[in-house]
Amino acid sequence: MSDDLAQMAPMPVHNNTDDPLWRKLWNAYEPVITALRRIPLVADVEICGGMFGITAQLTDGSHLWISSVEDLPLDPTEVEGWHVRRGHEDNPTVDELVYNSTEDGEHAQHGNNVVPLVQAITTFVTARRLAPKLIDLMSVQLDGVTKDHRRISKLVQGPFDDRHAAVKEYGYATHELMERGWRCIHEQGGTDWPLTVWELNGEIITVYLAHVGQVSA
Template sequence: MSNDLAPMAPMPVHDNTDDMLWRTLWNAYEPVITALRRIPLVTDVEICGGEFGIHAQLTDGSHLWVGSHGSLPIDPSEMEGFHVRRAHHDNPTIDELVYDSREGEEQAEHGNNVVPLIKAIAAFVAERQLAPRVIEMVSVRLQAVTAQRQPMSKLLHGPFADNDAAIKEYGNAARLLAEEGWTCVHALGGTDWPLTVWELNDEVATVYLAPVGQVIV
């Protein structure tokens, strides 16, 4: 349903986070909210005007509204399926049904199951490119063993959001080692994910690209 290692969209920032009703609904629907935040969509619980629902912000200014038969019940055990629409506060022409597992509707067989709900939402926003991008960060690192058999680790460059920039700096680091007299004794990964092993005067060094996490942009 979601990647537990992926970065989550930030928490909403407003005065409702200390409201008991808001906290009750947030905790009740946490599996849905957390999965949406891992897509990653900024997700909130709406409690205005007596309407309870999950609001997920999309990158074009529109949003997803997750409800059921009207509002979400405070007690999830009283759910009768999920109803999800895409809408826009300032543009009423944006009105799309995303998912409906209420009785008699297209996804009714799934009922209150969260897994197909999130899969459908993830596919919807991916197809329309409505979710923030998750960028893999990469650094150029060196791992070495000295002539005295002491291990050493060093960050050479980065981290980079652009893999091409990381590969360029990797090439510069490798050329510098060669200019200093190091001999390349092993290479793999080609130009996609390069790694080389170097040797000089009983010292061994490995230069490689290392993933250092993800950021949301």
């Protein structure tokens, strides 16, 4: 499944998004923020009393605070490892270390490498079921070429958030082609990702079930 199709969490909504310092930090730490949004977690840059950090909201009302040895520097190249804690504004008993790649941390060997940071966060929120659940969207698509070499491309039905419904509509579409005299010359994918190629009077079309994105449950 392509990452390009994965839904990203929305941008944070507050009055700081036009602040030059906020935007500078957001852009500087974009690789981390974008990776968090693809989990998908709503991520933000927190500016508090001259201290900077990245937050990620979790489904139970808690959040992750992502910093370094202390707060995050303006320049990401100066990060001396990552420090991630889970906390809750209304429940001080929620306080746990998620990841620590600073000098004396358990994951110090990774330093300021973003990849193991994101992997650790993804593993943590998945195991705790603290990330929004994603549902695949599927559509029945048709692509082909006419006998005079004009391209055909259209959405037949969809999108669907239920695979059974999508496969059912695919069956209706291919049955209609059969009744109109089209001949199936290739078939693959079974009932998971069905695809068939059809021919009629020099025209060729492909009907298939396509993944078109994801939505939060």
